Amino acid sequence: MKIGELARRTGLSASRIRFYEASGLIEARRLGNGYRDYPEDAVQRLEVITCGQQAGFSLEEMRALTLEPTGGANRHERLLASLKGKVVEIEAMQARLAQSRTHLLALIAGIEGKPVDISCEENAQRLLARLRENDEPHSQAT
Template sequence: MKIGELARRSGLAASRIRFYEASGLIAAQRQANGYRDYPEHMVQTLGIITSAQQSGFSLDEVRRLLPDAGQENWPHDQLLASLQRKVGEIEQMQERLAQNKARLLAVIASIEARPEGMGCTENAERVLTQMNARRNV
């Protein structure tokens, strides 16, 4: 199939498909007239690439997960290990995000607890002093 049809069926721009090809993620056969000819399974492969990127995989990670062009089967154990590793990375990121959220909420609460009559500059200094005191504990 030509790139226009692959773009339509995959929902990706032709430029994105050419980028994936230039990056070594997919391959096309060249016809005598120079047009790219993509196999039918390329729609599924592009879907896998897109899903993997949306799940946080880098293009290098995706490249390592995809089977080589001549390979019939996916590297099952390698695929499972990579997916499990990515879940672990996501869990660590969630933990860091929860900590960051808690810190920000504490700063917001501290700013909102401004003593009556205190100006913004004085309140900012008060909040910064509290933050520094917490950091030094």
């Protein structure tokens, strides 16, 4: 199938499809007139790549998952391990984001609740000192 048909069927732009081809994720054979001719399985491969990227997989990770020889228990196990690993990465990112959110909300509250008798600079120093205290390892307290 030509690139226009592949783009229509996958919802991807022709330039994105050419990018995936240049990256080695899909292949096309060249016709005598120079047009690209994509195999039927390119639709499914592109859908898998798009879905994987939306789930947070890099192109390199997608290459490892999609270019392996088909079939076999090893591929199944690698796919499961990759998916589980991505969940762990997402959970770690969520924890970092939650901590950042907590810090930002504390800063906002500290700025909004600035005592009237101190300057903005003194308040900033006070808030930063408070954040440093909260970030210190708790092992010193034992």
